Amino acid sequence: MRTHTRILVIGGGPAGSTAATLLAKEGFEVTLLEAATFPRYHIGESILPSALPVLDLLGVREKIEEYGFVRKGGAYFEWGPENWELNFNHLEGSDTYSYQVIRSEFDKLLLDNARENGVDVHDGIRVAELGFDGARPVSATWTRGRDKDDSGTITFDFLVDASGRNGVMATKYLKNRQVNEAFKNIATWSYFRNVKPLDKGPEGAIAVCSVPDGWFWAIPLHDGTHSVGLVRNAAKFAEQRQAAGGDLGKVFFDAVESSSRIKDMLAGAESVADFKAEQDYSYSADSFAGPGYVLAGDAACFLDPLLSTGVHLATFSGLLAGAGVSSLLREELTEEEALGFYTQAYRQAYERLLILVSFFYKSFSRQSQFFEAQKLTRRERHMLNLYESFLYVVTGVEDIADSKDSALDAVARRMAESGHLFAGENEALAAMPTSERNAVGGIYLVFEPRLGLRKRTGVTEPQPSPA
Ligand SMILES: Cc1cc2nc3c(=O)[nH]c(=O)nc-3n(C[C@H](O)[C@H](O)[C@H](O)COP(=O)(O)OP(=O)(O)OC[C@H]3O[C@@H](n4cnc5c(N)ncnc54)[C@H](O)[C@@H]3O)c2cc1C
Numbered sequence: 498m499r500t501h502t503r504i505l506v507i508g509g510g511p512a513g514s515t516a517a518t519l520l521a522k523e524g525f526e527v528t529l530l531e532a533a534t535f536p537r538y539h540i541g542e543s544i545l546p547s548a549l550p551v552l553d554l555l556g557v558r559e560k561i562e563e564y565g566f567v568r569k570g571g572a573y574f575e576w577g578p579e580n581w582e583l584n585f586n587h588l589e590g591s592d593t594y595s596y597q598v599i600r601s602e603f604d605k606l607l608l609d610n611a612r613e614n615g616v617d618v619h620d621g622i623r624v625a626e627l628g629f630d631g632a633r634p635v636s637a638t639w640t641r642g643r644d645k646d647d648s649g650t651i652t653f654d655f656l657v658d659a660s661g662r663n664g665v666m667a668t669k670y671l672k673n674r675q676v677n678e679a680f681k682n683i684a685t686w687s688y689f690r691n692v693k694p695l696d697k698g699p700e701g702a703i704a705v706c707s708v709p710d711g712w713f714w715a716i717p718l719h720d721g722t723h724s725v726g727l728v729r730n731a732a733k734f735a736e737q738r739q740a741a742g743g744d745l746g747k748v749f750f751d752a753v754e755s756s757s758r759i760k761d762m763l764a765g766a767e768s769v770a771d772f773k774a775e776q777d778y779s780y781s782a783d784s785f786a787g788p789g790y791v792l793a794g795d796a797a798c799f800l801d802p803l804l805s806t807g808v809h810l811a812t813f814s815g816l817l818a819g820a821g822v823s824s825l826l827r828e829e830l831t832e833e834e835a836l837g838f839y840t841q842a843y844r845q846a847y848e849r850l851l852i853l854v855s856f857f858y859k860s861f862s863r864q865s866q867f868f869e870a871q872k873l874t875r876r877e878r879h880m881l882n883l884y885e886s887f888l889y890v891v892t893g894v895e896d897i898a899d900s901k902d903s904a905l906d907a908v909a910r911r912m913a914e915s916g917h918l919f920a921g922e923n924e925a926l927a928a929m930p931t932s933e934r935n936a937v938g939g940i941y942l943v944f945e946p947r948l949g950l951r952k953r954t955g956v957t958e959p960q961p962s963p964a
Pocket of ligand 1: 510511512530533537539540541542544659663775777793794806807809811
């Protein structure tokens with residue numbers, strides 16, 4: 498293990514491996530420390546098409562393509578009284594698809610690719626503590642496995658904290674993680690064999706089926722199993738779990754009775770793994786960057802899994818971090834400019850999706866208290882920095898009463914337009930801040946001649962601050 502590195506990345510999930518690979522490809526010395534030994538289990542199997550152009554930039558797309566993951570053509574929703582198919586092709590009119598992945602295998606492919614691109618990757622090594630020079634993190638103390646005696650210190654010039662929900666910087670040092678009042682849910686899930694395949698929606702679709710106080714996902718995986726999970730209000734979940742004597746399976750199967758679709762799919766199936774449970778409260782750090790560091794992926798913010806946006810946000814922020822940190826270390830922009838762009842571009846992507854998820858729940862809120870409880874509070878709406886993005890989403894969705902579209906169609910249209918989530922490869926990149934027209938705070942991403950940031954010519958507006 499080196500004792501000094503130019504860039505330290507904490508965490509080898511999609512955010513960390515994306516940022517690390519892109520920075521190594523730009524010629525920087527990058528060290529990545531990952532607490533778990535890979536391959537490691539992770540929830541979050543359904544990927545959106547928007548992640549694919551980033552896989553291309555990483556140079557790992559072909560390997561992912563050949564690996565044999567289930568091709569995902571879209572989603573099928575049974576959402577309250579509506580049945581609804583989201584076919585990625587219909588939205589963009591191109592050959593748009595994505596994958597349903599076993600995350601341990603997908604994340605390992607990305608991390609191995611980081612290694613192949615020159616990142617000094619160490620898994621089984623946990624960052625235990627960070628050292629600071631004022632507000633700037635400058636060193637990390639690590640331990641190997643559980644052995645406290647096998648430890649050391651590494652100093653660095655720049656830190657990418659991609660430590661996921663652990664959020665080393667945000668939870669331990671900045672203490673600036675805010676949990677949303679909306680989406681206070683808990684998920685429980687398991688893996689099943691002999692699930693009756695979904696006979697609705699595009700091939701390889703995720704099924705999302707509401708029940709009176711929550712919803713199920715069912716995701717087909719390439720090893721012949723399905724990931725099937727239930728999302729429920731946290732307080733209600735705790736009550737039901739207590740009533741079930743702590744038996745997660747009982748909570749799950751009681752709810753299955755309320756969804757004829759999931760019940761039918763699971764009729765001849767057997768569970769092949771223990772039930773797991775995880776709080777999936779949505780949260781966001783007050784700031785995503787500061788002197789000498791950025792927070793990427795779940796380490797910065799997390800969004801309810803309803804629209805399967807987690808890996809998209811992780812790889813998108815990894816791309817922003819790769820470009821932003823490259824430009825600031827090459828001194829093409831000041832640290833304030835590069836980190837200001839990073840914060841604003843990532844927050845904008847997150848907040849637009851947060852609002853869309855809220856609208857998605859709201860489209861069904863008259864049906865039950867659970868769906869009503871997912872609405873953003875007035876205070877949360879006002880806290881959103883990008884009031885403009887809120888307006889952008891609201892316009893067009895709020896007036897669905899006048900439209901022939903269903904609420905879900907309207908939300909999907911907005912997702913396609915604003916979140917570039919379902920776009921084909923070229924369109925997805927074009928919708929990111931990759932041109933003067935889409936500049937964020939007067940700055941945009943460039944890929945040629947090198948990955949980095951560029952200022953719009955004749956910028957007059959003030960640059961955003963990292964906070
Ligand atoms: C119930 C549920 C369902 C979900 N479903 C989906 C879905 O269908 N699709 C989707 O896209 N997303 C989904 N997500 C979200 C998705 O799992 C995450 O958003 C995504 O994994 C974030 O990637 P990341 O790289 O930021 O973090 P992670 O993938 O969590 O990676 C962080 C890594 O950091 C490591 N680490 C942590 N602390 C330290 C430390 N101190 N030192 C060294 N390493 C450390 C961890 O071991 C981990 O490997 C779901 C989430 C939940 C809770």
